Amino acid sequence: MPRPNVIYVFADQWRAQAMGYAGDPNVKTPNLDVFAAESVNFRKAISGVPVCCPARATLISGQRPLSHGVFLNDVCLPNDRRSIAHRFKDAGYDTAYIGKWHIDGHGRKSYNIPPERNRGFDYWKVLECTHDYNSSPYFEGTSEVKKFWEGYDAIAQTTDACNYVRNRSPEDKPFLLMLSWGPPHDPYGTAPEQYRAMYNPDDIILPLNVPEEEVDTARKELAGYYAHCSALDDQFARLREVLRATGQEENTILVFTSDHGDMLRSHGQQRKQRPWEESMRIPFLLRWPAGLGEQGRATDALLDVLDHQPTLLELCSIECDGALEGLSFKAAAKNNAVDADYAALLACYHPFGEYERRNGGQEYRGLRTQRYTYVETRGEPWLLYDNDNDPYQLLNLVSNPTHSDIQHRLSSLLHAKLDSLGDRFEIGETYCRHWGHPIDEWGTVPVFD
Missing domain, CATH: 3.30.1120.10 (Arylsulfatase, C-terminal domain)
Structure with missing residues (x-):
């Protein structure tokens, strides 16, 4: 069997609890609920350093924050670190990255990341960071011309990812495509109107750990957060449909995950960096019909963001080099192996x-x-x-x-x-x-x- 394609889709700040399949009584994620039922669901997956740049630098480099130095936001991942793109390219893959980057540390939405710092990605439509999802710039390839995604950026970015998949031919090399969405990260009230209309703050059922004094704020924020989630749920369905239509679904590893979670007023806390479940637990769904079968299942293996890269490399039969500091959870993906003593x-x-x-x-x-x-x-x-x-x-x-x-x-x-x-x-x-x-x-x- 030829090596599989890999499509790694990750949202920003989507906590594990905010899924229909995870038991959230409010959010509408029907497409991801179906995907979860057909995937290996790492239901105890975590983001061990649950904040944007540290998690992303860990994902891209495969190293811990004290090894790569990105334990704060808006600092640059050292240029001498091999990346996930370098490792897949060395194994004969084409590589593509679309969306939010946030490990360059030289500026956010006004700054064009030079090609010597794109970490080995061939196809490149990227911005360091913005949370203005309806007026979202990006830079393409080596061009210094600032362009803008049309409308809500996650929709336009998904369209671009779909076109990338659609334009592949059977003669092409396998590919690694990373699609990085900015939502559901705050601001919470900026999803397209059709999704905002799905959620009335007065109807939101809150978790038991939201303090009474935070109830009104939590309901309002969650309504907007869930609207982003439902918009992304539809985009994920579009990408899956293109994989089916082009005959590439069978031998493509498709991942859905997030960099970290969001407290959303649980325990009276906001956003991330906190060690509570809402901040550090993330979704991680992995499907590969040709290699893992069609039957979905759940595993309690404690997969961290640090472990994503070695797990994907080993599933693709690519050797993990000594610079990688995470573990491969290939055995958990294949046969639900769980080390009960691991922490x-x-x-x-x-x-x-x-x-x-x-x-x-x-x-x-x-x-x-x-x-x-x-x-x-x-x-x-x-x-x-x-x-x-x-x-x-x-x-x-x-x-x-x-x-x-x-x-x-x-x-x-x-x-x-x-x-x-x-x-x-x-x-x-x-x-x-x-x-x-x-x-x-x-x-x-x-x-x-």
Whole structure:
């Protein structure tokens, strides 16, 4: 069998809970619900450093933030790091990237990323970052001419991805196509009107962990967030239909995922960087009929963003080089293999932006196991949740005598993992000085547009 194509579709800030198949009573995602039923559903997938640039740099490089230096937003991934595109190209693939990039660190929507920093992608229609989804610029190939996606950018970007797939011929090399959507990241009220009309804030059923004082704001924000989700759900269906129509579905690995989640007022918190489930758990659906069969199934394997690249490489029979720091979850994809003792690392190396210190941000390290979430700040335990019995994480069990043995075991496991990685759990400014990242007194990196 020839090597499969790979289409990797990822949204920005789409939390795992905001799916019909995941039990959300509000959101309408019928196309992704069908896809989940036909895919390998990694229902405990996480984003271990749940914020934009660190997650994306980890995805593209296959390395941890303390190895590649992108543990803040709006700093540049070092140019000497091999990327997912380099590895697939070396194996004979064409490579394409469409949409949001956000690992270049030299400016956002006014800046054209030069070809020496496009990390090996051949087909290139990219912007560093914008959240103006209805007036969204991009740069194509090596051109310095700023162009604009027509209308709501995720629709136009999906059209372009569909055309890329449609224009392939049987004689062409296999391809890696990455489609990066900006929504459902805030602003929440900017999806096309037909999708906004699907959600009335007064009808939104809130999770149990939204505090009473946040109810009105949460309903309004969730209505807009869900509108983005439904718009993207329709775009995903369009891409699947083109794969079917061109006869390429059978031997294409199709992934749907996200870079991180969104708190959306759960626990009274906003956005990302937080170690709660809403921020760090993400969808990860993978379908490859020729290699994994037609039958969908769920797995509890604790796949992190760090692990996406080695998993895809091994599924495509491409050797993983020693620079990659994640694990391959090929066995979980093929036969549902789960290591019950494995714990995934959660980290905030330096709080910044919406999570800066004056907003309560702090460094942390933690673990997500099959059952528990355990997190420490610098110097003391912070959070311990039994996610099986407390899925909304309402009861913090830190220092609860009934869980002292579990807390001690998880703390020992966490520090053994940090020791093995050479992570000394320093204050964030120490890492900023090491990497030369300029920050203000609140830990914020200046953004030049």
